[in-house]
Amino acid sequence: MGMLSLNHLMLKQKRWSRRRTQALTLKQKRCSRRRTHARNGSTITLVPQKDLLCQEGGERSTYLGPNLPEDIWCHIHSLMPLQDAARSASISHTFLRSWRCHPYLNFTKETLCSKQNASRKGYTASRFIMTVDQILKNHSGIGVKTLKLYFPCYCEVDACHINRWLQIAITPGIEEVTLMLPTNYMKKYSFPCSLLFGGRGNSIQYIRLNECAFRPPVGFDCLRSLTNLRLFRVCITCDELGSLISNCFALEKLELGFCHELIFLKIPLCLERLSFLLVSSCHKLQVIESKAPNLLTFNFFCGPVRLSLGESSCVKNLDIIPNMPNSLRYAITKLPSVVPNLETLNVTSADERVNTPMAAHKFLNLKYLKIHLIPFSKAFSPAYDYLSLVSFLDASPTLETFILIVKQNDMKHDSVFGNALHVRRIPAHKHSRLRKVQISGFCSAKSMVELTCHILEKATSLESLTVDTIFDQCNQGTVVEHGDCSRRCVQKESRCGPISRDMILEAHKALRAVNIYIIERVPPAVQLNVRAPCSHCHKLLLTLLICCA
Structure with missing residues (x-):
């Protein structure tokens, strides 16, 4: 109000x-x-x-x-x-x-500075400090439930100011503390853990810290009600983090990002309520060991590490972006034994140099699989065989939904139009549970056409197949049930997103491949959704074809 x-x-x-x-x-x-x-x-x-x-x-x-x-x-x-x-x-x-006992203290650049002055570097810093001081001057600190301090990017604030504001707001009864410091403040400011002593931290349920150091001492026992902990770009060692979370028995969500001092992450058995764990870009991390008995969702975006989640791991949802080549190979060879109860798997790879091998173990409970192939370079490796992705389908006997997302500006694979198509047949089991398949970024590569034909032949319970000839970042996480693509990639500026000339031309070839090789193989009971470039892209395509002619 x-x-x-x-x-x-x-x-x-x-x-x-x-x-x-x-x-x-x-x-x-x-x-x-x-x-x-x-x-x-x-x-x-x-x-x-x-x-x-x-x-x-x-x-x-x-x-x-x-x-x-x-x-x-x-x-x-x-x-x-x-x-x-x-x-x-x-x-x-x-x-x-x-x-004097207002419960919600939300200090941000947007709420404290006008839009005209927000972009002025000097004004933003001085105005922000003065305004926060004036507002807190008449506040008693009693009754505070939420404290949010979002500092502008160029706001240089002395530690004495921050400590004084935290001293006023962090009182018994506070439930949420968010401290978002400017960039490169990790070595300039250390969060004063002493403010959480004396019972003042026992009511806190949510903590988010960015760009600072956090050094909880040994035996730190001040956050008994904490349910959600988010640390991004925070200096904290393995022992300090262990001392912190080992007594947070109510913890349900733990998110760690760009915490470069972490080498060994150990989640103790006592965290019985922990159900969500995110570890992102902690580049020195080598080992992740979790004994949390009820961990259900694990998002892992780091380099190669040794995962130990226990033989009876309850993890059902895994989102993984290993910062290394051949991530798909890593996923299919390592994960079945690490997360045996997995039901949802998202894997992202930026560089696949070898084909995906057959799995020694199976994902016995996997129902939803999404694979992102998004290379850093302009083109995905032409040596990679898309048909080898059948290994994932063969290793997942209960799989129901399969989504493949491919983004590349320049297709270097052998084209299906080079020679007459002879579909390779791979000895594989019937994918009897597979009902929905979507391929976003479908191209005219011979191996991708073969993969699609294989799915149409082996997926005996298939209900719908969606073939999208343009990488559609707006629909990466959902299965598209219709073919409307009239204005789907038009942005606010009334023009399409980052779709290059080569991508539009390749989309035209992909549509030809669908018409020639795919449509005739679709069983009558399967709904085929073909998504072409939007109407704006189609006009550009016609212009390009006229110019080429």
Whole structure:
């Protein structure tokens, strides 16, 4: 509820009070406060006549407010955005009292600086510091539930300022602490763990720290209610992190990103409630060992590490981007034994130099598989055989959904149009559970056409096949059920996204390959969805073809 909603409420109450004013005596009008005693003996404070004020033309005008308990007005005040709450406290004694225990302190560049001044480097820093100081000056620190400090990118703030603000806000009862410091502050600022001592940290449920050091001492036992911990670009060692989380028995989500001091990550058995773990870009990390018995979702975006999740691992959802060549080979050879109960698997590879081998073990419970082939270079390796992806299908007897996403600006594989197509046949089991298949970035590569033909032949329960001839980043995570592509890749500027001339020409070849080699192989019970470039891309394609002619 912002200032407009408050003014609307005050105007409505003013009309009501105008009718009541005629029945009041002059003596009653001059009274500034009334108190009534409830039957249970408690005191109810009514809104004073001269307390709820609105500014009009720089002057204060009074109106007779409604007989609402003060705690109701405090609740209304707590629902306002930070700026509106601070402004109303400057013109109302009632709101000034409630401001001193305002529960939500959200300091960001957007809420504290105007758009015109937000881009001015010097102004942003000085204005941000001055505004936060002024707002917290009249706050008692009592009743704070949420503290969010998002510093502008160029905001140079001394540690003494940050520590003073944290000292005011982190009090018993606080539930959420977010500290987003400017870039390259990891070596400039260390979060004061002492602020969490004395019971002040035991009510905190959510902590997010960016760009700082966090050094919890041995035996750190101050975050007993913590359920969500997010550390990004934070300096913290393996022992310090272990000391921190070993006593967080309520922890449910743990996210670690760009924590470059971590070498060994060990999740203890005592974290029985931990269900989500994310580890991203911790480049020195070598080992991840988890004994958390109820870990269900694990997102891993790092270099090659040794994973140990226990033989009875309960992980059902795995999103993995190994920062190394041949990620698909790693996934199919290592993961079946590491995560035997896996149901959903997302694998991203930027460089596949060898074909995907057959698996020694199977994903016995895998139902959803998504593979991203997104190379760093312009073209994906022409040596990679897309048909070798059958290894994943063969290793997943319960697979129901398969999504393949390929992004490359220049197709270097052998084209299906070079010679007459002789589909290679791979001795494989029937994919009897596979119902939905989507290939985004379908091209005219011979091995990709062979993969599609193999799926149509072996997937006996197939219901729908979606072939998208353009890498569609808007639909990477969902299976498309229709073929509408009239304006699907048009951006806000009324033009398509990063689709090159070569991609548009290749999409034209891919459509020819679908018409010649795919459509005739589709069983009657299978719904085929062919997604071409959008209408804008089609116009560009016609222009290119005319120019080439």
